Amino acid sequence: MIISALAFTFLNVFVKSLNSFSVYQIVFFRSIGTLFFTIPFLLKNKISLLGHKRGLMIGRSVFGLISMTLFFLSLKYIAMGTAVSIRYIAPIFAAFFALFILKEKIKPLQWLYFAIAFAGVLLLKGFDSQEEITGILLAISSAIFAGLVYIMIRKIGTADHPVVIVNYFMIISAAIGGLLSIKGWINPSGKEWLIFLSLGVFGYFAQLYMTKAMQVGETNEVAPLKYLEVIFTMIIGLVWFGEVYSFWSLMGILLIILGLTLNVVSKRKPKS
Template sequence: MRSLPTILPMSTGAKSMLLATFYFAIMNIFIKAVSHLPAIEIVFFRCGVSLLICFYQLKKEQLDWKGTNRKLLLLRGVLGTIALYTYFITISKMPLGTAVIIQYLSPIFTTILAIFILKEYVKPIQWLFFIISFAGVFLMKEFDERIELTYLLIGLFSAITSAFVYITIRSLKEKEHPLIVVFHFQLIGTLSGMVFSVPVFEMPAGIEWLYLLIIGIFTQLGQLNMTRALQQDRVANVSIINYTGVIYAIAAGFLLFGEHYGWGTLAGIGLVLAGVVMSMIIK
């Protein structure tokens, strides 16, 4: 186990992931505010705004948006869009804090996948902490009637898909500029959202247009910092930092959306966080 002084100093990748988590927390708040709109429509606006910002940044940096590893970039875009769509569904159907904590199981899936795909090492004791985290999810389901099994499974699917996204980004390390990686995700997300939102499209009203713009802006900030983080450090190290977003989500849900949690649900959330934190410390 590492001593406290060796835990406190933060790498560049960790700092980038902390920023990404904060930006995504802002994004989540405004997604919840417009969650009555179809999830695929929110995907379209979210990715569309970010696409325009990213295209401007690419031109400013004089980068070729096509990239060189097009198969991996395509895979990142497709997987990212699927993960995003399913995540938005859970936000619309669950309390914000619950949806976020389920999505944040992705670092555990990422760590497990990294063993087989990236050949990264995980200590045996960490598996115990993973089990503790999943036990927490079980408690949340048992004590919160608002968590339906269907949407819990959709949330878990989103978390697993996000894990594959993290692995793909890591595989693009030193091969593609972070802006190019983000651009392909936004491009595929925009095109997919445009096509599939046509049958279910609902016109946003009034201030909702501003909310959608804010979602796109903070998405871009979050995506760029997340991509940098995953390219600057080990996947297992930086992806776990995502869990700081749970604090933002629970606070925002309580203060802005009147969401309350029973002791059983809070105990489940506590187990999830405890499992992840212990896994991080024991490395």
């Protein structure tokens, strides 16, 4: 999970460094880079690229594309650590959607932990004059659509291989991102080509090691480690981009991480 957090961090940093390019061009390269891993894997292992629950996978891909685009856009307005922190409230929206769509229950204590996390978002939004309201709203919107992604994945269940689901996401993202980027396309320089091509690599390994971590470790022990991405991103943002975090920013981010970590731990099943 620590390797995954580092990979996500570098993905965030490189997206931020491509600020002069349109978000659609970034989405296109992010998706194309990952397809170089997913398609050979599926072909080598003789797994159908079409899968079974195609309608749900298309829906998951569209929601994922919207979430990713909104998140990349938010990085143009606010500090990376802030954007990443807000994106991580997606499980809260997922829990709300699951309540109505999947008829799942939410423990009373979880409502308290959700409130703590939302209080952190309100601190970021209401007390820090350095944060652009546009960026905050984009990051929150990204988290809402990410919550819908979780619901779609739950509905897909184990009917399709995880790489098939990711492959759908990347193909649709590459196609739509590529089409939307044609009008404002900017030819990258040599160094920028390297950064663009690395997006898919870091994105793929970030997802891969996060999945492996969830497979070999208990969720309540492993999941909180993914919030290391916030710390890594903040440190690099401070050093590389000179980003500044006020006291209220830090308090808001701390409350978000605290609320979400407590939520994960609260769902731990007692050992028999």
